[in-house]
Amino acid sequence: MNSLVIRNGRVLDPATGFDGVRDISILDGIFAESAPDGTPEFDARGLIVAPGFIDMHVHLREPGMEHAETIDSGARAAAAGGFTTICCMPNTSPVNDSATVTSYIVSRAKQSAIVNVLPIGAITKGSAGEELAAIGSMKKAGIVAISDDGRPVMNSRVMRRAMEFARALDLPVIDHCEDLNLSAGGDMHEGMMSTRLGLRGIPSSSEDVMVARDIILAETTGARYHVAHISTRHAVAMVAFAKSRGLRVTAETTPHHFVLHDKELHDYDSNYKMKPPLRCEADVDAVIEGVVSGAIDAIATDHAPHAGNDKMQEFERCPFGITGLETAIGLSLEALVHTGKISLMRLVELFTTGPARVLGLSCGTLTNGSPADVTIFDPERSWIYDVNQSQSKSRNSPFNQKLFRGGPKATIVSGRVVWAA
Amino acid sequence: MNLLGIEHLERSEIEAILERSKHFQPLAGQSFQRFDTLRGMMVVNLFFEASTRTRTSFEIAAKRLGAEALSITASGSSVSKGESLVDTLNTLGAMRPQAIVMRHAASGAPHFLARHLPIPIINAGDGTHEHPTQALLDARTILDQRPSLEGLRVAIIGDIAHSRVARSNVHLLSKFGAQTVLCGPASLLPRELGQLASGVTLTNSIREAIEDADVIMMLRVQLERQHEVPMSAGEYFQFFGLRLEHLALAKPHAMVMHPGPINRGRELSSEVADSQRSVILNQVENGIAVRMAVLERVLA
Numbered sequence: 001m002n003s004l005v006i007r008n009g010r011v012l013d014p015a016t017g018f019d020g021v022r023d024i025s026i027l028d029g030i031f032a033e034s035a036p037d038g039t040p041e042f043d044a045r046g047l048i049v050a051p052g053f054i055d056m057h058v059h060l061r062e063p064g065m066e067h068a069e070t071i072d073s074g075a076r077a078a079a080a081g082g083f084t085t086i087c088c089m090p091n092t093s094p095v096n097d098s099a100t101v102t103s104y105i106v107s108r109a110k111q112s113a114i115v116n117v118l119p120i121g122a123i124t125k126g127s128a129g130e131e132l133a134a135i136g137s138m139k140k141a142g143i144v145a146i147s148d149d150g151r152p153v154m155n156s157r158v159m160r161r162a163m164e165f166a167r168a169l170d171l172p173v174i175d176h177c178e179d180l181n182l183s184a185g186g187d188m189h190e191g192m193m194s195t196r197l198g199l200r201g202i203p204s205s206s207e208d209v210m211v212a213r214d215i216i217l218a219e220t221t222g223a224r225y226h227v228a229h230i231s232t233r234h235a236v237a238m239v240a241f242a243k244s245r246g247l248r249v250t251a252e253t254t255p256h257h258f259v260l261h262d263k264e265l266h267d268y269d270s271n272y273k274m275k276p277p278l279r280c281e282a283d284v285d286a287v288i289e290g291v292v293s294g295a296i297d298a299i300a301t302d303h304a305p306h307a308g309n310d311k312m313q314e315f316e317r318c319p320f321g322i323t324g325l326e327t328a329i330g331l332s333l334e335a336l337v338h339t340g341k342i343s344l345m346r347l348v349e350l351f352t353t354g355p356a357r358v359l360g361l362s363c364g365t366l367t368n369g370s371p372a373d374v375t376i377f378d379p380e381r382s383w384i385y386d387v388n389q390s391q392s393k394s395r396n397s398p399f400n401q402k403l404f405r406g407g408p409k410a411t412i413v414s415g416r417v418v419w420a421a
Numbered sequence: 422m423n424l425l426g427i428e429h430l431e432r433s434e435i436e437a438i439l440e441r442s443k444h445f446q447p448l449a450g451q452s453f454q455r456f457d458t459l460r461g462m463m464v465v466n467l468f469f470e471a472s473t474r475t476r477t478s479f480e481i482a483a484k485r486l487g488a489e490a491l492s493i494t495a496s497g498s499s500v501s502k503g504e505s506l507v508d509t510l511n512t513l514g515a516m517r518p519q520a521i522v523m524r525h526a527a528s529g530a531p532h533f534l535a536r537h538l539p540i541p542i543i544n545a546g547d548g549t550h551e552h553p554t555q556a557l558l559d560a561r562t563i564l565d566q567r568p569s570l571e572g573l574r575v576a577i578i579g580d581i582a583h584s585r586v587a588r589s590n591v592h593l594l595s596k597f598g599a600q601t602v603l604c605g606p607a608s609l610l611p612r613e614l615g616q617l618a619s620g621v622t623l624t625n626s627i628r629e630a631i632e633d634a635d636v637i638m639m640l641r642v643q644l645e646r647q648h649e650v651p652m653s654a655g656e657y658f659q660f661f662g663l664r665l666e667h668l669a670l671a672k673p674h675a676m677v678m679h680p681g682p683i684n685r686g687r688e689l690s691s692e693v694a695d696s697q698r699s700v701i702l703n704q705v706e707n708g709i710a711v712r713m714a715v716l717e718r719v720l721a
Contacts, residue, residue, distance in 0.1 A: 185648050195613040196428075198528035198550030198585060200648075267536070268529030312507055312537075314527035316548075 002029040002415035009044025014349035015365035026372040029414035052084025052373025053351040057300035064093025069305040075113035076391035079419035081325035082408030084373035085116040089149040097122035097133035102141035114418040118144045123162045127151040147174035163223035172224040182206035189262040189277040204232040211235040215242045227251040231276040233286030240295035250358045252298040255331035270311045270318035271398040298355040305394030323397045330404035374412040424543045426551035427592040438714045445710040457487035462519040469495040469525040482712035549583045556589035558711040570597035576630040578604045579640030586680045604630035634671045638678045663689040
């Protein structure tokens, strides 16, 4: 069972640097040297065969908001997007701030998810920013990082204590960097477009000052610190600077932050409303440059499903966030690879060893003996994204009916094909 | 056809509305003439924000064209029972009005509805975005005294950041080659406004703004849209309030305008408001004529 031979694909394995046509054998869900005759085969001729992709930033809405997404539906959307492992943020209801909630998510994932689901725990109780959550017991229950995503810890002293704890537990601290006083009431990036549209702005500085604060605290505490969905040029520069000083500082960006600009908002379409907001061209260029230079370690989707009626409101009342699991590979190929900015190997790295290193995970490679998670994609295939066919329970994507060049073909988790185009 | 804003309106379209509105001006008459261009039609005025002059003005305009006009304010409607904007509009739409005139506190609310509803929507002010009929009536008022907008120097002074009137006027004046000077305290005058349209400059000095101006438009400080502690009224009036002594800096026959409601002693002195230079009541009168032209254009 769960044995497979993937034949004739171009294998890209950033962990070893291997790039060439070879067969991949899977025996009982584990990468193996070879498989016996008669093992089922997958013909990957003309396709890229890569270690299973990891999305280190998704929102699954379970428990509490199952009408928008469940662990089951989110995992299916992940599989359809080529991801074999996803990390879910703690802003559920209740917030994942205790071992009880973590265990619930882990057991629900075991029952219903077709991909690996790794929970991220809250930094503070209820993500209220005041009192530290039960970080140690959550780690025992299975969290891989801590974050108060969406409700950043404003109190620097609390953040410092969290980093001290996290360092002792060897957990990365992921921060959604937003100074809530600077961004208060904002609906989109502050700039020419917000002025024109009469919408209140979220200045780039609201991200910059928090990244600066966090890097200073990371140096003070020695914590592993990770910037979620980095979106500004100054933040990218500060992360590069921190890296050059040898700090354990990493960053992720999302496809929409390097594909779209704030000018997309011209018609008040709430499918372009998210946090951080779509930034101006200079910021977008810097994010791409950060992906190229290595300042940015990973691509994550910040998949944020919202039920239809939540987005059918006045722009300023609509919640922030868009879905992203199913479009991530297509968008990344389009903006980064087909433009010649990065190689296919680097792209695979950003989805595999990049996030694995940030989180300290052993997955993201094709090494014999490890669980056989594989992402097979076609960098050239033409396809149209139809949001109504999405595996997600929500439809809030700005990429509906977009024509893509390149996308996922098959997703294999522990040797089992869980999705194929 | 909708009227959502000035920014995307063709210059020829604006000219047509301004020209047609002359036909509806009462001039020396006792009242606005009655027409029956829109007989049998129904216009719903849906106001989600308090308004006296704009709502009344649209109502009179519709009635003077022979249409029926119905005004609804949000506080007295199902909105207070938690109904969403789309559902409210769908419900009203099912009652088959020929157009909906809408004012809403959220920027873009009419644009959002225009995408989802088949009924023509006229924007009577959306948040801090646009107030197209105000810019049209301001242009009508200026053109009643000047042959053209081209080359005029128009100072717009006050809370620019939160002003939909300023945005619509900047777009309109720019399309006709006027020079616009925007003036206000730094926190109410985002630098990006300088790139909103061509011919726009910014200053924090009221004297600089008024110098050689043909038109001075004063704006109300929109406390209800500010989310932080505002500058004190006294400090504001001292630096940005329009007083008689300022008028000497402007061109000899400069006009003083204000979209209303005015706050005497806050953004302009009583003496200025009541002076010969003030055309504030002409603006109100032109509001009806211009809105008649707009309704006719959208509906007839």
